[in-house]
Amino acid sequence: MKAIRVGLLGLGTVGSGVVKIIQDHQDKLMHQIGCPVLIQKVLVSNPDKKRDVDVAREVFTTEVYDVIRDPEVDVIIEVMGGIEETKQYLIDALNEKKHVITANKDLMALYGTELLHVAKENSCDLYYEASVAGGIPILRTLEEGLASDRITKMMGIVNGTTNFILTKMNVDKSAYEDVLKEAQDLGFAEADPTADVEGLDAARKMAILARLGFSMNVDLEDVKVKGISDISDEDINFSKRFGYTMKLIGIAQRDGEKVEVSVQPTLLPDHHPLSSVNNEFNAVYVYGSAVGETMFYGPGAGSLPTATAVVSDLVAVMKNMRLGVNGSGFIAPQFEKKIKSSSEIFAQQFLRIHVRDQVGAFSRITSIFSERGISFEKILQLPVKGHDELAEIVIITHQTSEEDFSNILQKLNDLDVVVQVKSTYRVEGNGLS
Numbered sequence: 278m279k280a281i282r283v284g285l286l287g288l289g290t291v292g293s294g295v296v297k298i299i300q301d302h303q304d305k306l307m308h309q310i311g312c313p314v315l316i317q318k319v320l321v322s323n324p325d326k327k328r329d330v331d332v333a334r335e336v337f338t339t340e341v342y343d344v345i346r347d348p349e350v351d352v353i354i355e356v357m358g359g360i361e362e363t364k365q366y367l368i369d370a371l372n373e374k375k376h377v378i379t380a381n382k383d384l385m386a387l388y389g390t391e392l393l394h395v396a397k398e399n400s401c402d403l404y405y406e407a408s409v410a411g412g413i414p415i416l417r418t419l420e421e422g423l424a425s426d427r428i429t430k431m432m433g434i435v436n437g438t439t440n441f442i443l444t445k446m447n448v449d450k451s452a453y454e455d456v457l458k459e460a461q462d463l464g465f466a467e468a469d470p471t472a473d474v475e476g477l478d479a480a481r482k483m484a485i486l487a488r489l490g491f492s493m494n495v496d497l498e499d500v501k502v503k504g505i506s507d508i509s510d511e512d513i514n515f516s517k518r519f520g521y522t523m524k525l526i527g528i529a530q531r532d533g534e535k536v537e538v539s540v541q542p543t544l545l546p547d548h549h550p551l552s553s554v555n556n557e558f559n560a561v562y563v564y565g566s567a568v569g570e571t572m573f574y575g576p577g578a579g580s581l582p583t584a585t586a587v588v589s590d591l592v593a594v595m596k597n598m599r600l601g602v603n604g605s606g607f608i609a610p611q612f613e614k615k616i617k618s619s620s621e622i623f624a625q626q627f628l629r630i631h632v633r634d635q636v637g638a639f640s641r642i643t644s645i646f647s648e649r650g651i652s653f654e655k656i657l658q659l660p661v662k663g664h665d666e667l668a669e670i671v672i673i674t675h676q677t678s679e680e681d682f683s684n685i686l687q688k689l690n691d692l693d694v695v696v697q698v699k700s701t702y703r704v705e706g707n708g709l710s
């Protein structure tokens with residue numbers, strides 16, 4: 278069988294890993310797909326840059342359409358990043374009847390459904406396993422391994438940078454800014470880490486997961502997002518004292534026909550399996566009504582881990598080519614999109630309040646909760662260091678709707694004895710699923 282020729286858009290962290298795996302695992306690939314894989318063309322912005330992989334100088338180009346329109350290229354692997362221009366390149370590649378593989382979560386979160394339609398119209402494959410949780414094969418797991426089940430909940434630690442920062446703050450008591458710098462030096466934070474620390478990177482991944490897991494056209498704007506930049510040492514210390522671990526958690530939950538998707542700092546019981554996912558590692562906890570609890574763990578970024586996902590997509594494309602079934606992978610969503618309102622989203626809540634230490638303050642606060650029928654699971658009152666006139670009250674509520682909780686916060690802020698509501702966080706996983 279004739280060789281499969283790959284056009285690579287990008288030869289950075291992930292692109293170099295792709296070349297290395299194709300070169301190092303050529304025998305295995307040959308055995309699986311029955312033909313050699315050749316790198317036909319590579320798009321870079323600077324062909325003179327020193328590379329840590331061995332690629333012939335003559336395959337480099339700085340002109341994207343040299344790759345996309347090369348008649349010899351069968352498969353385009355997009356590992357250059359970018360959104361609007363890159364989207365057009367991939368549409369043009371699909372219209373040229375090239376199969377496309379991408380690691381680009383930013384692009385797939387925004388335009389995944391549109392691109393999958395273009396792929397189907399052209400009878401081409403479009404695979405994007407590397408776009409969520411790097412080396413963990415979670416998209417294929419949802420599409421194939423759990424295809425027969427009804428997924429009702431997914432909880433993910435899907436951003437390595439924020440998990441690294443929170444682990445170091447939790448375990449080593451390191452300062453936020455120092456750990457962020459360390460994550461950048463280690464190479465898993467984005468060059469501009471705003472998307473990491475403000476939760477947008479995780480939100481993009483959760484939109485992709487929710488779309489697949491719930492077979493519903495969930496958009497990025499349907500994902501509620503809160504990042505980790507406001508988390509204080511006190512929040513982490515009080516969480517620990519109550520037996521919880523603070524993590525940035527993506528939650529996608531389905532109840533009946535409606536779904537909620539969010540990314541937010543969340544308190545998980547120390548015994549929850551996601552609590553022990555540390556440093557830059559990722560994990561996705563999936564609950565299916567038939568299978569029950571499952572959890573998938575591994576590296577969420579990095580050159581070779583991410584490249585394994587890309588090259589596995591390449592194997593899938595080549596198997597489809599051999600069977601003549603390219604373009605049949607995309608199945609239109611089964612369900613109409615229905616997103617829960619804040620009165621339909623229920624969770625336990627943690628809150629930390631500074632109040633004036635005076636008679637009756639505590640009972641005025643608790644009465645605001647009891648008026649709404651919300652009781653406490655845990656409560657703690659203690660003095661605020663260096664401020665004798667203040668007391669700190671820390672509460673974990675039982676289940677409440679987001680709407681009720683937001684009304685309670687409003688009422689607390691209006692109370693003269695409340696100096697400040699310092700922080701609030703969702704609490705998850707007490708009953709596990």
Ligand code: NAP
Nearest residue numbers: 287288289290291321322323356357358380381578579583
């Ligand atoms: P990277 O190291 O910055 O590499 C980008 C590559 O694309 C470089 O080779 C660069 O050329 C080339 N490039 C970018 N814009 C170009 C343009 N306009 N024209 C020509 N060449 C251009 O990026 P990366 O970390 O490999 O990430 C690639 C993609 O994978 C992104 O979508 C990212 O979100 C996704 N991803 C990354 C990881 C990870 O661990 N890094 C994990 C999962 C997903 P030069 O080499 O000449 O500069």
Ligand code: HSE
Nearest residue numbers: 436437438465467578
């Ligand atoms: N910046 C991302 C992270 C890279 O920290 O998880 C992988 O998508």
